[in-house]
Amino acid sequence: QLQLQESVPGLLRPSETLSLTCYVSGGSFSNFRDYWGWVRQPPGKGLEWIASVYSSGTTYYNPSLKSRVTISIDSSENHFSLRLNSVTAADTAVYYCARHGPRRGGPFDYWGQGTLVTVSS
Amino acid sequence: QSVLTQPPSVSGTPGQRVTISCSGSSFNSATNTVNWYQQLPGTAPKVLIYNNDQRPSGVPDRFSGSRSGTSASLAISGLQSEDEADFYCATWDHSLNGWVFGGGTKLTVL
Numbered sequence: 412q413l414q415l416q417e418s419v420p421g422l423l424r425p426s427e428t429l430s431l432t433c434y435v436s437g438g439s440f441s442n443f444r445d446y447w448g449w450v451r452q453p454p455g456k457g458l459e460w461i462a463s464v465y466s467s468g469t470t471y472y473n474p475s476l477k478s479r480v481t482i483s484i485d486s487s488e489n490h491f492s493l494r495l496n497s498v499t500a501a502d503t504a505v506y507y508c509a510r511h512g513p514r515r516g517g518p519f520d521y522w523g524q525g526t527l528v529t530v531s532s
Numbered sequence: 533q534s535v536l537t538q539p540p541s542v543s544g545t546p547g548q549r550v551t552i553s554c555s556g557s558s559f560n561s562a563t564n565t566v567n568w569y570q571q572l573p574g575t576a577p578k579v580l581i582y583n584n585d586q587r588p589s590g591v592p593d594r595f596s597g598s599r600s601g602t603s604a605s606l607a608i609s610g611l612q613s614e615d616e617a618d619f620y621c622a623t624w625d626h627s628l629n630g631w632v633f634g635g636g637t638k639l640t641v642l
Contacts, residue, residue, distance in 0.1 A: 448631070450577075450631075450633075457618075457620065457633060457634075457635050457636040458569075458571075458577065458620055458622075458633040458636070459633065460622075460630060460631035460632070460633060463630070463631070471629055471630050472630065473628075473630055473631075474628055474630070507576055507577075509576075511631075515624050516563075516564070516565050516567075516623065516624035517582070518567040518579040518582035518583075518588075519567070519569070519577070519579060519622075520579050520582075520588070522576035522577060522578075523576065524576060525576055
C-alpha cells in the first residue's frame with residue numbers, strides 16, 4: 412500500500428520560502444507511469460493544484476503560481492519536493508502531496524494526510 | 533480561479549438521488565476526462581470516480597459519473613447520512629497543461 416507523508420514546515424513569515432517534502436513508501440517510486448503532485452486548500456476553501464512532476468523529471472505548473480514555484484523529484488531517495496517563494500498570507504493552506512497517473516489526466520489516487528502551512532507576521 | 537463550475541451546495545434526504553454538475557471551458561478536448569473526489573471533514577480527498585464514469589474498487593455503485601461535451605455530472609443514489617461531504621470535479625486542462633478543480637459542492641443530507 413503506497414503511503415505519502417508531507418514534511419511539517421509550520422509557521423512562515425511573509426516573504427519567506429516554503430519548502431515541503433513528500434516522502435513516499437510502500438511502493439516503487441521509479442514506476443514511469445506515475446506523476447507526483449501538490450494540491451493545496453486554504454482554510455474553508457476549495458482545492459487548488461500547484462504543480463506536478465513526472466517520474467522522469469518533467470514538470471508541470473499552475474500558471475498562476477509558476478513564477479514562484481519549483482517542484483523536483485529524487486527517485487533514489489523516494490521523495491519529491493516543493494518550493495514556494497515569497498509567501499504571503501494568501502498562501503496559508505493545508506498542502507497535500509499526491510500521486511496521479513497512469514497518464515497526466517489520471518486521478519489522484521494516493522494522498523498524504525496534509526500539512527498546515529501558516530503564513531503570518 | 534476555477535474554470536470548472538459546480539453548484540456551491542446540494543441537499544437531499546436519505547434514500548433520495550442527487551446530482552452534482554460540473555461544467556466549463558476546461559473541457560476543451562475530446563480526450564478530457566473528469567475525476568470526482570469526495571472530501572470528508574478534516575480528511576484528504578478521496579477519488580470517487582475517474583475517467584468520467586469509472587469507480588475505484590471499494591466505491592459503492594450508488595455513485596456514478598457521466599460526461600458529455602463541456603459538462604460532467606456525479607450522481608449519488610440511495611443517499612446516506614455518511615455521504616455528507618464536499619465533492620470536487622477535476623480535469624487535466626490541455627490548454628493550461630495542468631489540473632483544474634471545480635470550486636466544490638457541499639452535500640447536506642437532511
